Amino acid sequence: MTRPGELDARIAALAEAADLASGRLEDGLVETGRAVVEKAGARLGLGLETTVAALAGPTGVGKSQLFNALTGAELATVGRRRPTTSAGQAAVWGDGGEALLDWLEIGRRHRLEAGELDGLVLLDLPDFDSVEAAHRVEAERIVELADLVLWVVEPQKYADATLHERYLRPLASHVGSMALVLNQADLLSPADVGAWRKDAERLLEEDGLRAIPIAIVSARTGDGLPELRRLL
Structure with missing residues (x-):
């Protein structure tokens, strides 16, 4: 560290x-x-006792559902086809973080009991491909400020050109502050999950991001969430 x-x-x-x-x-x-x-x-002036992790990604990949699964509460509205998150919201484990959230300009905050994720601020961001320009601007603003960005994708959007060309490749020098989360793994067979991961690794290598962690999860069933929590 x-x-x-x-x-x-x-x-x-x-x-x-x-x-x-x-x-x-x-x-x-x-x-x-x-x-x-x-x-x-x-x-740095706000201290390093708290880590800010942001869930970022396109529409319909289950960011808000994953946010709820990680917090253990129904804090975010979940929508499959249209954007339901218009501004970032935060889940905060333990005390503190108020000045940091003020700096991030996050108004909606949920305070959770300290536990294994004590000191974590988890952000649920608007879709970076939202039809609403203000949503896209807000997502990009927070991505630039977060300590760790979890790029959330699903079986159909993991190869999304916008994700790779506009975000991942330009951020290749920040490999230590990103992870890829393959969500909705419950929709695939075990063999297909393996192929999915292998192809995602190929794309990341092309992006210059061979070293970033990959987590395979299902926000719906809870599979893979313990491993994802360890990344946080």
């Missing part, structure tokens, strides 16, 4: 690199670097 002092040093080094690059590289690249420094510094 990276320690706060090491993070401070990395942020300072990136800030120095951005300053040195000013006037030498394209302004857009320099400003992107400075924006990363600003966000990282703000996040």
Whole structure:
């Protein structure tokens, strides 16, 4: 695990690199670097006692159902065909996290008893392919701020071009802060689940993300949830 002092040093080094690059590289690249420094510094200033994990993905993959399954409560409205999550909501295990949630601009919060997930903030995000532009903007905003992004897919959408081309490939340098969650495994036979995982691994390797963890779960039956909790 990276320690706060090491993070401070990395942020300072990136800030120095951005300053040195000013006037030498394209302004857009320099400003992107400075924006990363600003966000990282703000996040570090809020402490590392709490981990923010976000459930992200396209419509109909079961993010909200998975959110409910992980929390053990019916906190999110579940919808298969149309977007039902218009703004991010949080489940918080244990005390604290209020300042962090204020920084994330998450208004809807559910406080849960501390347990094996003590110190975790789990976010249920709007669909990144929503027909509502505001939903897409909100999902992308929070993805940039989360400590860990769980990309949730299902048997038909795991190869979605938007997911791989717009999100996964550009984030290949953040391999340590992502995981792929293959949901709705109960719809497949054991043999098909194995083939599904193998093809997902192939796609991730093409994306430059060979090393990210993969969790195979069913939010409906609960299969695979203990393994997913260990990732959190």
